[in-house]
Amino acid sequence: MPVAISAISAQTLEQMGVRSTDDLQKAVPGVNVSGQRRDDASFYIRGQGPGIFSFGQRNFTSVATYFAEVPALVSGPGVFFDLGAVQILKGPQGTLFGRNTTGGAVLFDPQRPTQKIEGYVQLSAGNYAYRELEAVMNLPVLPDLLSIRLAGNVAERRGFTTSVLTGQHLDGRDYQAYRASILFTPAAGLENLTIVDGREKDQSGTSAIIRQVDPNTATGALIAPYLAQQQALGVRKTLLPIALYDRQSGFGVTNKTVWEASDAITLKNIISFRRNRVDQASDFDGTPVNTFLIQNVPAGREWQIGQEQFTEEFQVQGKVRSIGLDYILGYYHELTKPGFPQEVRQSLFGNVSVRNLGYRDQSDALFAHAELGLTDQLQLSGGFRYTWDKRAASIGVFNTAGVCTQRVPTGTGPITCPFEASGKFKAPSYDATIQYKPMDRVLTYLSYRRGYKSGGLNLPSPGPEFTTFKPEHVDSFEIGLKADWDIGVPLRTNFSAFVDKYKDIQISQPVVIPGVAITSLVQNAGKATNKGFEFEGTIRPLDTLTINGFVSYLDAHSDVTVPGTAAIKGRQTAFQPKWKYGVNGKLDLPVSDALGTVSLSADYSWQGKVNTNETNTAFLTTYPSHGLLGARVELKDVAGSGIDLAVFGTNLTNKAYILGGFPLVSSLGFESAYYGEPRMYGMSARIRFGN
Template structure:
């Protein structure tokens, strides 16, 4: 069956070039051909998707509903080259684009920055998508125009703005795993065209899909409530002010990395590297060689839930019980609260110039107990029992301010934007850990890392686009950024509290140079090169010494990148039928790549470990992406997307605390991924509404969840998979405001993996995060 899916995917991709020829109108749900091209803001101004010189996937509001994009994880299936990686499960998400990402337990800034209304988001867990105007995925280095530097890309979420129309929407969903969801929107013009108010909410409840056989608990429970108010005030025709306030409360349980994937035995090697074997040694018959004869029998007598053959043998037992059963011995609770505020003020100066101010504030708190292995042994828990601390805790406060001057000059031949960006962010982290609980034979090692990171960012930028000749433009942008990073050890820290605070400033330029050419009304081409960087910083769990991990400290340096990208876009008629096409080819070079490792300062086989961000010397990534659609007949729409990404560490050799490490292959980057879909309009009569059936398949090849699988972390390759989704939609039933839909995801109930937690260097085991099984349900909505 998988072979059939992948063959269909490849065929559809070749037959139907991918793009966004048909943008869904958020107000009416009507399909618009070409003229309805989605408006995007990739260059901080409104432009049509088909004429922006960049690789972008954009989805309008109704597209999100039709394609079942309900959370961050769903974006992977609709944006070629984007991977939503789960390290510790459904509430530990990381964006990865073109091989650029940020690892868990890292002090590194994200390589892919998410924004809501042009303000950087702090993502502590999965979020719900409701009442959005659009979502845009920008690929490649960013930094010339956007708030934070990013070496991989940016994901832009834009909430729906108030309009001058009284309207509302209520939508409900029920489904398997006891899914219950209600979302709604009400738009009220308080003063016509002057004061506009919009409110929206989303309430979700769903049971988990992984059963913990030790206590009957379900992992993956969702309990999420969100609400948003947006107010637009236009005192004059030249001034507009929009304020959005959003609150989200989340609960439930984490799926975690609950599938025991691989464990190493003492004496195991991989390409000449000795493998860490602490967990496999202590949790098995080998305990007798450490603690004396009878030690393993004493442990089993005190822990009747343990697996008698030991942890190494449990890998086969996990395969036997399957991906949706686990024996995690600890908790899995998740709690979070998030406040987010944005304010955008625009003042038209006249003469095609506008001053824009963007303010943002966020306050996020989470506490999560993360399953990091599904076996019935406490090799590691997110808890420090003697200190009474349970769950990883993170509190982030941030505010930002951005002032822009945007406009045109020289009779419209010159577009310009100049700006200043400032952000102040404080992160308080508490990581309680318990290692190797082999009581009564040996006492566990309990430790808490607790620290405060501050980041003060300031940047000046400008970008010009000049029309050299009709339909030919040259663009150049430059930005200089200063990031001052500091770390302070908190009182909860077991060993490091009292160490002096540390500070360091990182500063560098970012740049963008490109040519774009409107070849015809239908064809558009561009060629560009960019450079950007990720700030360095401090590892909160490493010794507070002003040196990198190579020299036994907690510092890591900035990451730098450069790329070349060329693309072609088409939006028009192909053989007399509407079609669109967008493709991009790229090559990217990265130096001092920021990657996390969990080294043992005492070398392989020791019982101590820490998380450090290291700078891997260099990597290179190249590939292509394509997306689009075509309508061969009025009642049928075909579309697809595809991405090929070839990522490699060109120099992956480093030393951490005196021990050699080698990196490769690049993790979290499938070589091939893509989507193919067909949507059929079914005849029901002119007065009965619109009935359509959509089928979609997403597939990807294998990927690694470690960046060191060829050396110290073998057994971290996840197989490829294909998922089939479907939706039957009946909108505006009998001319009313009622609509109904049946939806299903992963129709064939494929078991697959979406990431993992590699503790190979630290403990000698690795665990995988499993994807959702088959889900289905009924959706009812009423729009007025």
């Protein structure tokens, strides 16, 4: 495929201990994960990230995540079970399927039902009272007509960060997830696949470790005495004074119909509904000082925020064999809204504000893509998309007595609840690629892609000039080489180099709005350039040994200094390391067939330090570089019994590394972070049955 894509099999995910989106970044070049809460972290690809972090407002991200070919809120555990693969597409997307993006897409592909009676039950246990059950059953109810696949995943783990004030174990894990897939094939060339999935999560909240204060601010002066206490405690204990929790409920239904109408025409329709509910209590400074926290819902309410999404996608896939042409014509529709009246309670320096938030986002698009084989060695391909986005949002800010306190414009205008805003955005996006095969099993390509990301709304807004922000556009240039070599042993290499030129790039930064609390302000920050390269390789020096490795380099920075925004010319984009590399290998050990199959696998990944903001401040914060080591020993099919046993460990050197947090805000005067998992180890037993 003539684009930069990383595909990770289910076996590799298990081998590397990938159980959440946080873990995925150690397996792929050019991909990073960061956020302000554990399990809610979002993807960054080639310097492009999630955009708006504002709690309760819709996020149009630069990197879309898909589950079963449908854009979905995919984060945290409860997703990485019974998967076929995870694919990471890099660069602007939208002319082949789904939603348009400027940074890329991450595709989670669940296993499809098969025509076999098969399944397994797996039990896992480990330190921090870790317990997990995973089960799969596949049943061909009516052979060659109706098959069902059922899968479930339940896990618990005690939190590894302890509040010395409350005794609560933060950063815990407690969830249940399920999936039911029904494949109906009533006739040759016609199939209908329905997937129902859900997840319930009720666990302790995300820890916060204070790392830095600005004593010249009022808040920094209050927090400063606790900084030394926190440093003495280390990163696995915190001074959080209240109990925190994270409750979420997700549900989705996807139906895919594929009809091969003829040898030249295939029709495909994907329709889906997804719903998500969230209730979280969060404290962002990690000290007894009440600076900024999100409080629990009051009595009579179950959830704070939500999202209900309906999508419809129709494709015509065709071939004109006489001229060597393959094409796709498609239509995409997406409608998203909260699904119920949202209410978020924020406390800023002890003053509680109640925010009622609403939104309605609609996106429609027509797209087309074609591939033309000029010769056996030379192919041209290209695509076009036109997207229409309609966005509307509202906000009302009240005190706890229910009295509106929101002034529009902020601080000076009349009391107004709710304040409503809307915007319409539209733009074309397109791509063109030329690929050439100079020899067997060697492919080179050169591509150009024009990407578009919708504009949006800042609510609440510091002023009318900030209420709406403009769309973002990118011109992406990429050259690549994909090849299988025979150097005495099999070697596969994938290399790509890219330059992305952004116009009106959207940058998000937290700001304090008096009387409203903290919000995430998005602004267009002029021009930016992201450039770099990525390399992935696989070699099999022995029939029993496979080694995979990757390295990536990224230079992502603003081309101009924009006053009033988080854009400083030449400074590396936040949360983006310049260098990343990793290596993993699997060795099958020679043992008696009567014993089973023994394999040893290990992986190591490293990434450089990152900035946490691009603002021109004396308190520029960085997260240090870090490397992670993992290993797994597995005995498969013990004595021909269908039982697999494994011992595994992640972060074996017990490295303290930062995943995300709350960057320093000059008006608040502090910076806090949450840390990745410490050394985790355990064992598992899988009982397989059927075929």
